[in-house]
Amino acid sequence: MTARLHTVGISKQYDSVTALSPTDLEVQDGEFLTLLGPSGSGKTTLLQIIAGLVEPSGGQLFISGKEATRTAAGERGIGMVFQSYALFPHLSVWENIAYPLRMRKMDKPAIAAAVKDALEMVQMGAYAHRLPRELSGGQQQRIALARCFVYKPSVILLDEPLGALDKKLREHMQSEIRKLHKELGATFIYVTHDQEEALNLSDRICLMNNSRIEQLGTPEDLYDRPASAFSAQFIGYSNLLPGTARRETDGSATLQHARYALPLRSDAKAGEVALVVRPEQAALCSPDDAYLKGAVTEVVFAGSDYRVLVDIGGDEPFLLRCGRRDAPAVGDVVGLRWNAGHTAVVHV
């Protein structure tokens, strides 16, 4: 099967700034792929190259197996939604959504039917005659989505479309976007710097750092098997315990450090590494059985559980999560333990 879209060594240079290093990316038909990464990592640049809004400095773009590197933006069959809704302020909701269809010279009854469907899809049927300024931010964003979806592009690019919304509305719109993706069966490439949003929405996440792809995989891949310290810290919270990984004569592996010697999963490679322990993987235990020991410095109520910080003598305290019944008190000396087979090891 050919990918819906793929790039070969695509790159962008602005004078001395590398906005995008040569990048190979394959996006499957109907996939929901998220570009995730910190500010300035090249997400928008990659999206705009795919859209045809930015000309790459090198490399090639293929859509459905055909080269489209120099194809005009309007001829790529790609829809785009931006962070700011960019609705036409003087046109009603109905006219805003009809606009791309009028541009495509669709006949009037077909336009009326398509606009009605698109409005229903985003549950805004009652607002057809309002002007954008008479809508809330979330409602305007839904109209912007309807205006993109109305002409049924088979590839839809969304650049931080929920960036301007508050948390509650973001979560609501996330589930709307998930539903729309299922209904349309289109390929979505979605940009965000919010890792929770990426985990919630995506079939795969393309984590970007410093103008290149840091790691590409399913949300579970990135969470359970981070490929680098950067991945481990960007997706969820990680306790990183540095040291030298050593293979023992019995085939096991250990992490050696001035302050501790810890078991590693048996397939860990030797060298300078960091052990990644997620807060929910660690549990309190009696100091005699502990991998690490320390005094509790902070206990913070987090709704369903407590976030507990333990001073383990390093630069950063160790974070774990404790149920409401077994949370320790500040000042308690506690032991920490986890299942070494479940933890990840990254090279540093």
Ligand SMILES: Nc1ncnc2c1ncn2[C@@H]1O[C@H](COP(=O)(O)OP(=O)(O)OP(=O)(O)O)[C@@H](O)[C@H]1O
């Ligand atoms: N037109 C331009 N001229 C010069 N440099 C640019 C231009 N557009 C982007 N850059 C630079 O390229 C790099 C990548 O920018 P890009 O907009 O792709 O980042 P991003 O990952 O989308 O960030 P954000 O999360 O802040 O939107 C940045 O260092 C940026 O300053």
Ligand SMILES: [Mg+2]
């Ligand atoms: Mg951007």
